[in-house]
Amino acid sequence: MKATYRDFLNENPKCGKDLVTNTNAQAVFDLLSRDRNIIAMIEASDAGKPAISPVVLIIEVFCTRHPSESFNLANEQRRTVVGCMIKTILSRFGYEPVRPATRTQKELSRTIGAKYFVSGSCYTYEPLAPASMRIVRTVSVEPAIFSLVRELQCPYCKSTNAVDLQDEYSSFPETRSEEARHLEIDFYRDCAACDERFRVSGYIIECPPGEIEREEIKLLPVKG
Numbered sequence: 560m561k562a563t564y565r566d567f568l569n570e571n572p573k574c575g576k577d578l579v580t581n582t583n584a585q586a587v588f589d590l591l592s593r594d595r596n597i598i599a600m601i602e603a604s605d606a607g608k609p610a611i612s613p614v615v616l617i618i619e620v621f622c623t624r625h626p627s628e629s630f631n632l633a634n635e636q637r638r639t640v641v642g643c644m645i646k647t648i649l650s651r652f653g654y655e656p657v658r659p660a661t662r663t664q665k666e667l668s669r670t671i672g673a674k675y676f677v678s679g680s681c682y683t684y685e686p687l688a689p690a691s692m693r694i695v696r697t698v699s700v701e702p703a704i705f706s707l708v709r710e711l712q713c714p715y716c717k718s719t720n721a722v723d724l725q726d727e728y729s730s731f732p733e734t735r736s737e738e739a740r741h742l743e744i745d746f747y748r749d750c751a752a753c754d755e756r757f758r759v760s761g762y763i764i765e766c767p768p769g770e771i772e773r774e775e776i777k778l779l780p781v782k783g
């Protein structure tokens with residue numbers, strides 16, 4: 560089983576009793592617990608980077624867009640709380656903070672562009688640790704028909720989202736002639752990493768129909 564928010568509270572009593580009813584803290588924990596974010600944190604750990612590196616923008620974007628006096632990342636204690644959440648989440652996968660303690664904390668790369676976090680803990684896989692979960696990597700066959708999956712960057716947290724246009728394909732307004740087909744793309748999606756809503760907008764020109772000649776697809780932030 561993945562760690563629950565209650566597990567986190569029980570394992571980190573020093574983080575404070577006020578977190579029991581703090582909905583923003585709960586939401587941050589849920590974001591960190593998403594499969595893709597756990598996998599990203601484990602990959603960063605295996606590469607010797609702080610586990611928070613690939614998710615730090617996701618957390619900062621969430622907290623900026625859902626401002627809360629009771630969960631403000633400008634407060635160092637709150638940043639420590641996020642670190643404790645990661646520790647609890649990764650422990651279920653057999654990952655423990657790098658020892659000795661003097662080597663646990665590492666600075667975050669500046670290129671990430673984090674505003675509040677400057678460093679994070681590094682983790683290492685401990686084969687003897689009591690793990691209850693594991694990541695399974697698989698190899699699969701590429702689909703034969705032309706794929707409408709596009710790897711597009713979230714305008715908020717910069718995570719790559721695999722957007723399958725096929726899901727919406729039938730609803731695209733089209734202009735059609737014998738030689739060409741012009742599809743207008745416009746729909747909304749939520750980022751798989753940070754949960755923020757973005758607009759998928761652009762066009763595909765097929766010429767002849769069935770063969771993509773030109774396309775432009777963008778993810779745009781949704782105000783609000």
Ligand SMILES: [Zn+2]
Nearest residue numbers: 713716750753
């Ligand atoms: Zn995002």
